Amino acid sequence: MNQQRIPSTVVAAVSTALLLPITALGQGSDSFVEEITVTAAKREQSIYEVPIALSAFDGDKLVEQGIVNIYDVGKFVPNLNITEFSAGHTSSANAFIRGIGLQDHLITTDPGVSVYVDGVYLGRQVGQNWNITNIERIEVLRGPQGTLYGRNSIGGAINIITKTPGAEDTAQIGIEAGSRGRLNGDFYGDYRVSDSFAVSFTGGFKNRDGIGDFLNLPNAGVEVGETSEVFGRLALRFDLSQDATITVALDANDGEGGLRPYTTLIDELPASSALRQAGFTNADLAADPYDSNTGQASQTIVKNSAEGIAVTLDWDINDTYTSKVILSHRSSDYKAGLDDDSLEDDFLSFPEFGDADQTSFEVQLNGAFDNWDFVSGFYYFEEDGGNFQFPTTFNGGTGGLFVLDQEVTSIALYGNAGFDVSDALRVSAGLRFTQDEKDAVANVGIGPTPGSEDFDEVTWDLSANYTFDGGMNVYGSIQSGYQSGQFPARPFCLFGDPNCFVASDNITAINYEVGVKGAPTNNFQMSAAVFLTNYSDLPYQVSTTQGGGFNTVNLIVDQTSIGFEWENTYYFNENFLFQASLGYIDVDVDEQGGTKPVAPLTPELTFSLSPELHIPTPGGNEWVFRADYSYRDDMFGEPSSDPGRLTQIDSRGLLNLDFSYRTGDGRWTAGIYGRNVTDERYDNARLNTGDYVLRILSNDASEFGARFRLSF
Numbered sequence: 001m002n003q004q005r006i007p008s009t010v011v012a013a014v015s016t017a018l019l020l021p022i023t024a025l026g027q028g029s030d031s032f033v034e035e036i037t038v039t040a041a042k043r044e045q046s047i048y049e050v051p052i053a054l055s056a057f058d059g060d061k062l063v064e065q066g067i068v069n070i071y072d073v074g075k076f077v078p079n080l081n082i083t084e085f086s087a088g089h090t091s092s093a094n095a096f097i098r099g100i101g102l103q104d105h106l107i108t109t110d111p112g113v114s115v116y117v118d119g120v121y122l123g124r125q126v127g128q129n130w131n132i133t134n135i136e137r138i139e140v141l142r143g144p145q146g147t148l149y150g151r152n153s154i155g156g157a158i159n160i161i162t163k164t165p166g167a168e169d170t171a172q173i174g175i176e177a178g179s180r181g182r183l184n185g186d187f188y189g190d191y192r193v194s195d196s197f198a199v200s201f202t203g204g205f206k207n208r209d210g211i212g213d214f215l216n217l218p219n220a221g222v223e224v225g226e227t228s229e230v231f232g233r234l235a236l237r238f239d240l241s242q243d244a245t246i247t248v249a250l251d252a253n254d255g256e257g258g259l260r261p262y263t264t265l266i267d268e269l270p271a272s273s274a275l276r277q278a279g280f281t282n283a284d285l286a287a288d289p290y291d292s293n294t295g296q297a298s299q300t301i302v303k304n305s306a307e308g309i310a311v312t313l314d315w316d317i318n319d320t321y322t323s324k325v326i327l328s329h330r331s332s333d334y335k336a337g338l339d340d341d342s343l344e345d346d347f348l349s350f351p352e353f354g355d356a357d358q359t360s361f362e363v364q365l366n367g368a369f370d371n372w373d374f375v376s377g378f379y380y381f382e383e384d385g386g387n388f389q390f391p392t393t394f395n396g397g398t399g400g401l402f403v404l405d406q407e408v409t410s411i412a413l414y415g416n417a418g419f420d421v422s423d424a425l426r427v428s429a430g431l432r433f434t435q436d437e438k439d440a441v442a443n444v445g446i447g448p449t450p451g452s453e454d455f456d457e458v459t460w461d462l463s464a465n466y467t468f469d470g471g472m473n474v475y476g477s478i479q480s481g482y483q484s485g486q487f488p489a490r491p492f493c494l495f496g497d498p499n500c501f502v503a504s505d506n507i508t509a510i511n512y513e514v515g516v517k518g519a520p521t522n523n524f525q526m527s528a529a530v531f532l533t534n535y536s537d538l539p540y541q542v543s544t545t546q547g548g549g550f551n552t553v554n555l556i557v558d559q560t561s562i563g564f565e566w567e568n569t570y571y572f573n574e575n576f577l578f579q580a581s582l583g584y585i586d587v588d589v590d591e592q593g594g595t596k597p598v599a600p601l602t603p604e605l606t607f608s609l610s611p612e613l614h615i616p617t618p619g620g621n622e623w624v625f626r627a628d629y630s631y632r633d634d635m636f637g638e639p640s641s642d643p644g645r646l647t648q649i650d651s652r653g654l655l656n657l658d659f660s661y662r663t664g665d666g667r668w669t670a671g672i673y674g675r676n677v678t679d680e681r682y683d684n685a686r687l688n689t690g691d692y693v694l695r696i697l698s699n700d701a702s703e704f705g706a707r708f709r710l711s712f
Contacts, residue, residue, distance in 0.1 A: 032571035033519045040139050040159060041416070042148055042375045043366060048518045051428070051463035051475035053142040053529040053565055055080075055581075059135030059163070063707065065610070065628050066656030066675045068184075069093070070115075070138075070158070075630035075654060076608045077140045078565040078583025080156075083601055085685040085696035087336035087352050088259045090227050091304040092126045097142050098533065099561050099587045099599040100155025100509075103541040103638075104552060107356065107385040107406045108440055108487040114145070114153040117160045118249065120310050120328040121150070123383045123408075124356045126336075133186050134202040134233060136161045142565065143511045143531060144481025146459030147416055147430035150379065154481040154509050154535075165190060165237035165247065166198025171712055174204075178673070178705015181209030196239040203232040210258050211701050212290035216344045220300040222258035224292050225699040229255035229304075243316040252307040259300055263289040264342040265693035268646055274395045274545065274691040278347060285342050289697060290681075295344035298351050299337045306332035324364040331357045337389070340550070340694055348692070349393045350402070350550065356385030376415035383408045394549045395691075402490065402549060403443040410436045410484075416461070427464045434459070436484040442491050442501050445548055449494055453503040457482040472518035481509035486539055492551035504554045505537045526568035535559040540597060540639040545691045555639055557597055558590045579610040589639075597640060601685065603633035603651070620664035624671075628656040637686030646693045647686040654680055654700075660707075668710045675703045 036047040036056050047056055055077045057067070067073055070093050074082025079098050086092035086105030094102045095113040102111040105126050115122045138160050145153035169192055176184040186204030193199060210223025231253035238246045266275045267282045286293040294300070308330035315323045337351035364377040384407045392400035416430030435456040442449050463477035485504040493500040515529035539554035563585035571577045583606040587599040608630040615623040630653070637647040655678055660671025679702035687694040 032523050032574055032577070033525045033569075035519070036137075038137070038139050039161065040141050042364065042377075043373070048471070048473045048527075049426075049465065049467070051465045051477045051515075052145075052479075053513065053515060053527070053531070055140040055142075055567060057138040057140075059137055062135065062138075064612075064624070064626050064658045064660065064671075066658065066673065068675075070095075070160075073138060073140065073158070075632075076581060076610070076628065077142075078567065078581045078606055079142060079563060079585050080140060080583075081601055081603055081606070081632060081635075083684045083696075084260070084699065086126045087334070087354070088262060088299070088338040088696075089126055089302050089304065089334055089336040090225060090257050090260050090699060091229075091255055091302075091334070094125060094601075095155075095158060096601050097140075097156035098531070098563065098585055099559070099602040100535070100538075101601060103600055104489045105354075106387050106489040106552075107354070107404055108438075109489050109541065110152050110483060110486060112152065112155040112483065114149055114157045115160070116149070116157065118162055118310060119312065119324075119326045119362065120308070120330070121152075121360060121381065122330070123358045123381070124332055124354075124385065126304070126332070126334050126354065133204060133231075134162050134188050134200070136163045142529075143513060143533065144459075144479045144509045146479065146481035146509075147414055147432045147461045148375065150412055150414075150432070151410060151434050151436060151457075151483050154483045154507060162233070162235070162249075163188075163190065163200065165200040165235045166192045172709060174707065174709040176705060176707040179703050180211070180701070181207065182703060182705050183207045198237045200235045200237075201233070203230075205230045208703075211261055211699060212286075212288060212292060214258075214292045214294065214300050215286055216293060216295045217297050217300060220258070220297065222256075222301055224258050224261050224290060226258035227255065228257055229253060245314050247310075247312045247314075249310045249312075250308070252305070254305045256301065256303045259292065259294075259302055259336070259338075260699050261290045261292070261697040262338065262342070263695050263697065264340060265646065265695065269690075269692065275341060275347065278396065280341070280343060280345075280347070284344075289695070290701075292339075293342055293344055294339040294349075296339045296346060296349050296351075299339050299349065302334070302336045304332070304334040306330065320369045321365065321367045323366070324362075326360070326362045328361075329357075329359045331355070338694075340692065346393045346398070347396050350389050351392070352387060352389045354385070354387045356383060358383040371420040372417065374415060374417040377413075379410075379412040379414070381408070381410040392549065395545070397548070400548055401443060401445040403448075404440070404489075406438060406440040406487070408436065408438050410434065424467045425464065426466075428462075430461045432459045433457075434482060434484075438484065438487070438503065440487045440501075440503075442487070442494070444490075444492050444494050446494060449491070449498070449501045451487050451501045451503060453485060453487075455484040455506055457484075457506050457508065468518075470518075470520060472516060472520055474514075474516045476514045477511075479511045479513070481511070483507040485537075486554060488553045489541055490543070490550055490552035492546050492549040493553055495546065495548055500553070504539045504556055507535070507537050507539065509533055509535045523571040523573075524568065526566070528567075529565045531561075531563055531565075533561045535561070540600065542639060543687055543689055545689050550689065555592065555597065557592060557639075559599065560588045561599075562586050575614040575616065577612050579612070580608065582607045595640065598636050600638050601635055601649075603635045605631070605633040607631050622662050622664070624658075624660050624662060626658045628658075630654050637683070638688065640688070647688050649683045649686055652680055652682040654678075666711060668708070670706070670708045672706050673704070676700050677702055677704070 212224035517527035
């Protein structure tokens with residue numbers, strides 16, 4: 001990969017952030033470190049005791065970091081990159097952890113990083129409710145999580161935990177206003193109605209103006225990248241007895257906005273490309289890439305909505321055994337699409353509608369006795385969804401059709417047991433059996449083509465961790481992962497090969513990892529990990545123009561990833577702390593037909609630097625200043641590092657600032673913020689079809705504003 005030179009000042013800052021805590025070990029006498037409790041292994045543990053690489057974010061501190069949705073989390077976790085580019089939509093989130101993620105959003109493409117909300121897996125990552133409110137904690141698990149989290153966690157898992165109803169009688173309101181027409185408002189209330197019943201409610205809205213204009217459509221009614229959304233969540237908690245509770249959670253969101261910014265490159269392509277053959281050049285595109293030259297009014301507006309219900313039963317059977325049951329149903333849909341030529345003329349356009357319905361059921365039996373503990377369960381998941389594109393235009397030909405539907409049924413049995421060999425040494429092992437059935441139908445305008453396939457796999461993990469007298473933990477683990485095979489996303493290959501709509505084989509992974517984490521001093525906490533992961537039969541999505549449309553097929557590769565990750569928080573004193581993270585990954589992909597692919601959307605180097613200063617006032621209140629800088633190295637937008645490097649995405653560094661005033665009793669906070677204060681503009685994705693290069697642009701230009709939150 002062609003690396004850009006990183007400024008020496010940045011290298012110095014990263015080195016200082018990582019090395020200063022080590023050189024300062026033993027300084028200070030007061031303890032400032034707060035140990036975090038997580039549920040990454042489906043039971044409560046100290047974050048230091050979990051034998052995997054894990055990042056955790058406190059929900060009450062997200063806004064101060066400039067984290068306003070799940071996309072922003074990807075700026076501060078080592079070797080995590082979250083992009084937004086699905087179908088030109090503004091409500092997508094595609095996570096890549098250690099080089100594994102989701103390149104496509106269509107129903108036949110499963111994510112490589114699973115996202116859970118209160119134990120409920122989200123099968124689709126377009127159109128969901130990504131609002132970061134009422135959040136207790138966000139956990140990011142890196143590396144294959146095949147035993148406890150299942151088939152679509154081959155790269156890792158993101159675990160979102162909301163606040164429990166009845167935890168604290170409180171009500172909060174918040175408002176935020178700023179540039180780009182930013183206006184957000186939200187409300188959270190938690191009230192214990194009686195000794196056995198509690199209720200919480202979260203509701204709000206988010207609005208932001210666009211980043212460009214639809215130049216040829218003055219009556220479009222929206223701007224490029226404009227967003228507007230309302231959302232709500234109601235949770236009811238019933239205490240059936242001292243040992244059993246039921247929580248019922250309902251949530252919904254509805255959004256509408258303008259197509260995200262994108263543009264097309266033409267001149268850099270061979271003269272044989274369809275756009276150049278038709279006489280188009282870059283001069284026909286908008287001068288500002290954040291404006292849109294499209295003439296297709298039907299594709300200027302994007303919409304999304306989702307709703308769901310989850311019922312969770314927690315039962316402490318006795319002092320030894322506990323049980324949990326989670327039943328959920330979710331529905332989501334969206335309207336989007338892209339005018340791929342970025343021209344007023346209708347030469348390449350693909351309006352799109354998508355929907356998905358999922359039902360899941362999980363029952364757990366967990367226990368702890370003597371030196372043993374275990375987590376076990378049965379999991380069932382089914383999903384039915386589809387994508388519909390009509391009328392499409394391909395290379396000037398109009399009236400095209402694309403339909404893709406898929407039904408998935410997945411069942412799994414899993415168990416993980418741990419044994420405390422001594423007070424210091426713990427070993428654990430886990431197994432999971434997963435069986436998947438997929439039935440899909442594709443229609444590219446020449447009639448329906450069905451496909452059906454069954455998959456199954458056994459995944460496992462082994463780990464050990466040792467706790468030293470000072471509290472530091474050293475761990476080693478071997479984890480396997482699995483993902484079921486996938487049908488081609490856009491099988492326009494059917495025009496030339498009527499048998500090309502077939503699923504790939506099982507995707508498997510084995511991860512070897514060692515790490516150290518803990519608080520070596522009373523003012524310093526850290527974690528570090530080294531990993532090596534081997535992936536087999538991994539499908540990369542590769543797109544070209546073929547037959548009657550935009551053909552996306554699976555390129556099957558074997559991949560080896562090796563890397564290093566570091567996170568730390570250092571407290572200079574009770575009023576000043578410094579957080580830093582660093583990730584490095586080297587990905588080697590086996591040669592394919594004389595060509596050596598690259599891992600798409602995977603920066604080799606990632607890091608973040610975050611100082612936070614508290615200035616107390618005589619009245620017991622305080623001023624808080626926080627800066628967050630995140631860096632993502634250059635990368636390629638697709639597996640092929642084409643000779644012209646047309647799919648190379650430049651490195652980017654983003655800076656957020658937050659300055660706030662808090663009352664000592666925590667009743668209210670007022671602040672001003674700047675997000676992406678240097679107005680960094682960058683690409684989210686790049687795609688070279690041979691006929692054109694599609695650039696999906698970022699939608700988070702600089703924003704400055706004020707926020708206020710009141711608790712009562």
